[in-house]
Amino acid sequence: MTTYSSILSLRGIQKSYGPVKVLHGIDFDVRPGEVVALLGENGAGKSTLSNIISGTVQPSAGDMTWLGAAYAPATPRAAMDSGVGMIHQELKLLPKLSIAENIFLGRYPMKGGRIDRRAMEERARAGLHRLGLDISPDRLVEGLSTGRQQLIEIAKALTLNARLLILDEPTAALGGDETQLLFQQIQRLKLEGVGIVYISHRLEEIRLIADRIVVMRDGAKVKEFANGDVPVRTIVEAMVGRPLERMFPALPAAADEVTLEVRDLTSPSNSFRNISFTVRKGEIFGIAGLMGAGRTELVRAITGADPISAGEVLLHGKPVTPRSPIDAIRNGIVLVPEDRKLQGVVLDHSIAENIAYANLGRISRKGWISSRRLRQFADEYIRRFGVKGRGEQKAGELSGGNQQKVVLAKWLARKPRVVVLDEPTRGIDVGARSSIYDLIIDLAREGVAVVVVSSDLEEVLGVSSRIMVMAQGKQAGILDRKDANDVSVMELATI
Structure with missing residues (x-):
């Protein structure tokens, strides 16, 4: 041979x-x-x-x-x-x-x-x-x-x-x-x-x-x-091509006020059971766990995309348990999904159209949308979020990092009170990751309650004030930042 x-x-x-x-x-x-x-x-x-x-x-x-x-x-x-x-x-x-x-x-x-x-x-x-x-x-x-x-x-x-x-x-x-x-x-x-x-x-x-x-x-x-x-x-x-500064920015201090509360949430399929936690105003709350732990199913339920069999979701102390994504969005709870190409953007439509889809009420007049208003609105958020693309360009032509910025721009233009990010940097390069982390930190500084689900242990440790670890659909524990490291998280994830 x-x-x-x-x-x-x-x-x-x-x-x-x-x-x-x-x-x-x-x-x-x-x-x-x-x-x-x-x-x-x-x-x-x-x-x-x-x-x-x-x-x-x-x-x-x-x-x-x-x-x-x-x-x-x-x-x-x-x-x-x-x-x-x-x-x-x-x-x-x-x-x-x-x-x-x-x-x-x-x-x-x-x-x-x-x-x-x-x-x-x-x-x-x-x-x-x-x-x-x-x-x-x-x-x-x-x-x-x-x-x-x-x-x-x-x-x-x-x-x-x-x-x-x-x-x-x-x-x-x-x-x-x-x-x-x-x-x-x-x-x-x-x-x-x-x-x-x-x-x-x-x-x-x-x-x-x-x-x-x-x-x-x-x-x-x-x-x-x-x-x-x-x-x-x-x-x-x-x-x-340049020296690298710190990957994860410093976290802002969260307020004492609780924005989001989840009480004893359970899914009909038993993919998660009796989950309870709070997220304060301006806090970044991480969710970690192995594949199949129920993380994605949980956040989809919180944002109305999946059904709930028991438990409730509260916003500023008031029950708002969503029965659909529209319910959640109207209450100021938005989800940046795990699969941005399938669930986050419409690849064959323009960047401007994608940003507009979640904000039609803000740019329409008596049910009509002018191309000028659409372009002006989209250009503002393209610039604000550093999207490397033109409003008329198709979303499918963008890199993964820029597509993610379009999804963020679409939802954050609504000024939500809770933002849930499921795998926010999946398939995104290091340079683009850093800018996504900056956006997450900026959200917290503005007083938004942020929930981050990530399979990347370094990421969830780097951006979270507290981390809830899930194992086999159960809540294994919640760790403060000072107690969270790769060992403590994995010990809980493998219970």
């Missing part, structure tokens, strides 16, 4: 869209059995480079070799047939198909001219088992959590028997246990000689998984580290 110093080699790769050059002569190699972390802010060129490798985008110049031979995949299928598998950050599963059907979509095992469903489900079950997923492969994807869907995407790639895997933010929707399962699988793949390109904004995990680090900025490769044991600060400064 022939061995190669590199599975994949790229030399002088360029990509232009008209006069705009987005990649500038990239040299990039992946060797058998190594994990190369590909890092950079949103817009650095990581996705474009990955899409070129996986056959989705064609380079404007440069050469690629695969296992020593010329490589120029014209389609993703051609790349897949060569042995390249890519797991996208944005989930691409079909909700009305089963897990097994999604895993083998386009390449169903056949027997006698028909799909061999037994073989398909057995192979799917084996892939799920490798990732610690005890779930039937014949159940529909519809209704599964974002984290479980992410693991199914990974199981799908593992069934390809690929020689190279590109993992784009694979842990963004995963909890601690699921992340460890993924890392264990990556170690097995390395032993089998599989090369892995690992893209992530969770920089602390890079030193756990990466053998080498490549940093991109503004379409160029600006730094390469020979191993993964590099201080996070050093990586971030290479990404942003």
Whole structure:
């Protein structure tokens, strides 16, 4: 069997869209059995480079070799047939198909001219088992959590028997246990000689998984580290091109007045039970826990998106338990959801339209909206929230960080009393994260009660005055900032 110093080699790769050059002569190699972390802010060129490798985008110049031979995949299928598998950050599963059907979509095992469903489900079950997923492969994807869907995407790639895997933010929707399962699988793949390109904004995990680090900025490769044991600060400064100041701003002091109170809240499905807490005016209240702990279900219920079977929600001491999102919004409680692309913005509509949708009453006159008023209103909040885009630009053309700013602008224009943020920086680069944290702190300074749900332990510790930890749908405890650290939170999360 022939061995190669590199599975994949790229030399002088360029990509232009008209006069705009987005990649500038990239040299990039992946060797058998190594994990190369590909890092950079949103817009650095990581996705474009990955899409070129996986056959989705064609380079404007440069050469690629695969296992020593010329490589120029014209389609993703051609790349897949060569042995390249890519797991996208944005989930691409079909909700009305089963897990097994999604895993083998386009390449169903056949027997006698028909799909061999037994073989398909057995192979799917084996892939799920490798990732610690005890779930039937014949159940529909519809209704599964974002984290479980992410693991199914990974199981799908593992069934390809690929020689190279590109993992784009694979842990963004995963909890601690699921992340460890993924890392264990990556170690097995390395032993089998599989090369892995690992893209992530969770920089602390890079030193756990990466053998080498490549940093991109503004379409160029600006730094390469020979191993993964590099201080996070050093990586971030290479990404942003400047010295990094403190990531988390100082927290303002909260008032004594209680804005939001949750009493004995319970869901009909038992995904959370007997949850009680308060959030004061100007306080940032964090909610932590492993995937499946019930965090998202809880905040969706508080904001009227999911039903409640028992308990109540109070605002300034008055019962306001919402029965719908409209109820919550009218009472000044808004949710910035976990999945901004599916639930936060309308991707095919403009930034201005997205901001306007939650504020039609403020910009309409006798039921009519003039384009001038719409533009003026949107431009004010685009400027106020630092959205890098024009009002007429489609929201789908923005980076993840700027889409999140549009969602925040849409709701904060209503001057809410309670803002609930579910995974506020999921899939967002370090530079954009810092600006999101500034916005959260500004909300608290203005006297808004803020609730932050995050799977990123460093994040929830960094922005919260107090942290409620959930485990298996129960309230495991509430920690003051001075008592909260990664150990104390994880001890409660694993009760």
